[in-house]
Amino acid sequence: MKYAIYGISLIFFSLIILPSIIVFGFNSHKTSSTPASEVKLIDGGKLVKLDNLDNTDLYHTVNVFITNQNKIQKMDLEEYVKGVVAAEMPAEFEMEALKAQAVAARTYALSKEIALGGKGCELHPGADVCTDPEHCQAWQSEKELRDKWGENFDKYYAKISQAVEDTKGLVLVYENALIVPAYHAISGGKTENAEEVWQNKIPYLRSVSSSGEDVASKYKTTVVVSKEEFISKIKQKEPSVKLNATNILSQIKDVERTQAGHVKSLKIGNVTFSGKDIKEIFNLNSTNFSFDGQKDNIVITVIGYGHGVGMSQYGANAMAKEGKKFDEILKHYYTGVEIIKIEDLLKVQH
Ligand SMILES: [Zn+2]
Structure with missing residues (x-):
């Protein structure tokens, strides 16, 4: 299973998309069209002119930059979504979890679509x-x-295709605008409020419970480093840190956590670090970590995988195992959203 791609797929959400949401400006240029034909389809997006709802190219295709081929390819949206679900979630997952992933993946792509006012x-x-x-x-x-x-290709491809086809055209909206649906692999039991991870508050990305994730093999992981390595890595990041090799643990203090348990900041020696700094320095799976001592080593125990905001993929699978449907899963993880057909969103807005 490709853990490396879970959770990190939206790391740049925090670095690029969210800041751009903060600073987004409505497209202020005025055209000769009537205001009624200018609508905002995307949370944080630009106003877009929609004169021709029959131009299905707008929302049935997506221009995808294929990174390992170094080229842009125009794809049918639904075919693209199949490739995303297959890459982002294990095909062994429950059908309803795959369907939830399909709706999130489709919404994410459309929320970036330039033709709909997205940033690309x-x-x-x-x-x-x-x-x-x-x-x-x-x-x-x-x-x-x-x-x-x-040899499982036919079986798995059919399963993923069904998840996508059963949710064809469905997207997540909040107050009649497409949302930017963050998702991650494992929250650690509770998801995060967006503002505790990315500063700005987003009404549909609120902290909710996420049970049943502990079946994931990477629910809890440990990283062991020698005390010397610990000090040297911390000093690489912050050369001015004063840290005594004896009793390092007593020099780690003022640990501030989010309500979901992720470390916001902590003091090591005389320097304050963010949870993200420590995650990067020691290559941890999440910022929900704690330190322990063991002879000459420091043991870092990590809970969860990814940023913890939005839908937890393992939590979604646990809900599906309990008999929850994809719409119930999505409404659990994305507060206050509705699930509608993209065509209907365009009609509502027009
Ligand atoms: Zn990109």
Whole structure:
């Protein structure tokens, strides 16, 4: 299972998309069109003119920058979503979890679509999204999936296709605008409020419970470093830190956590670090960590995988196992959203 792509697919959400949401400005240029034809379809997006609702190209295709081929390819939206679900979630997951992922993946792509007023992929001008899981969202071609799944290809591809087809055209909206649906692998039992991770408050990204994730093999992980390595890595990041090799643990204090348990900040020696700093320094799976001592080593115990905001993929699978449907899963993780057909959103707005 490709843990590396879970959770990190939306890391850049925090670095690029969210700041752009903060600073977004309505497209102020006025055209000769009547105001009624200018609508905002995307949370934080630009006003867009919609004169021709029959131009289905607008929302049935997506311009994808395929990172490992270094080219932009125009794809059918639903076919693209199949490649995202297949890349972002294990095919063994429950059907209702795969369907929830399909709706989130479709919404994410449309929320970036330039033709709908989105910002596109900021790294690749002209593309709506890229296939780099560390920037937009992961996507795999049929060939890559054949290589990954081997003899299970037909079975898994049929399953993913069904999840996408059963939710065809469905998107997540909040107050009649497409949301930017963050998701991650494992929250650690409770998801995060967006503002505790990315500063700005987003009404549909609120902290909710997320049970049943502990079946994931990476629910709890540990990283062990020698005391010397610990000090040297901390000093690499912050050379001015004063840290005594004896009793390091007593020099770690003022640990401030989010309500979901992730570390916001902490003091090591005389320097304050963010949870994200420590996550990067020691390559941890999340910022929900704690330190322990063990002879000459420091043991870092980590709970969860990813940023913890929005839908937890393992939590979604746990809900599906309990019999919850994809819409119930999505409404649990995205507060106050509705699930509608993209065509209906366009009609409502027009
Ligand atoms: Zn991108």
